[in-house]
Amino acid sequence: MKKQTIELMIATPEGLFRACYSDEGLSGLNFPEGRARRRCAGAPAPRKIRHWHRATASALKAVLAGREPKRLPPLATEGTEFRKSVWEQLRKLRRGETKSYGQIAAAIGRPAAVRAVGGACGANPIPVLVPCHRVVAANGKAGGFSGGMEWKRKLLAREGVRI
DNA sequence: ATCTTAACTGTGT
DNA sequence: ACACAGTTAAGAT
Numbered sequence: 001m002k003k004q005t006i007e008l009m010i011a012t013p014e015g016l017f018r019a020c021y022s023d024e025g026l027s028g029l030n031f032p033e034g035r036a037r038r039r040c041a042g043a044p045a046p047r048k049i050r051h052w053h054r055a056t057a058s059a060l061k062a063v064l065a066g067r068e069p070k071r072l073p074p075l076a077t078e079g080t081e082f083r084k085s086v087w088e089q090l091r092k093l094r095r096g097e098t099k100s101y102g103q104i105a106a107a108i109g110r111p112a113a114v115r116a117v118g119g120a121c122g123a124n125p126i127p128v129l130v131p132c133h134r135v136v137a138a139n140g141k142a143g144g145f146s147g148g149m150e151w152k153r154k155l156l157a158r159e160g161v162r163i
Numbered sequence: 164a165t166c167t168t169a170a171c172t173g174t175g176t
Numbered sequence: 177a178c179a180c181a182g183t184t185a186a187g188a189t
Binding site: 110 | 170171172173174
């Protein structure tokens with residue numbers, strides 16, 4: 001049996017998010033796309049995954065509302081060692097707390113890899129729950145965001161962060 | 164305060 | 177080997 005990922009939707013006040021699961025846990029989370037894929041039919045998801053999905057949905061809504069999620073589903077992120085170590089640092093950022101790309105780089109022992117850290121953030125498969133939006137530029141400005149600057153601003157604003 | 168330039172590093176092709 | 181990216185610090189205007 002091959003490794004297949006199951007795709008489930010989450011309805012939020014901000015739109016319809018799409019979550020992807022492997023049999024290890026949550027492997028991806030996507031911002032609402034223009035086209036809302038209706039996927040009511042087909043094989044129902046395994047109970048294990050539906051359980052994770054509840055946690056994901058609840059956590060996502062919490063962060064969107066500017067609150068701290070109570071619990072997270074197991075995260076099944078795949079990537080380079082470098083990237084994983086970056087994401088590990090991101091998970092330590094709490095609500096309203098921000099760090100610069102340089103600070104993250106220093107935290108993983110590669111103080112000069114600031115630019116690469118930016119790349120790692122952009123490659124983050126699970127935005128919002130892995131708070132890549134809490135990484136800002138060193139000069140106090142916002143920095144970039146692969147999911148669209150509107151999201152980054154909105155998420156930070158919900159947490160009371162001013163830029 | 165804003166613009167330009169020059170380093171720097173991990174990844175994908 | 178090369179070009180790119182969610183950077184940065186320093187210098188010029």
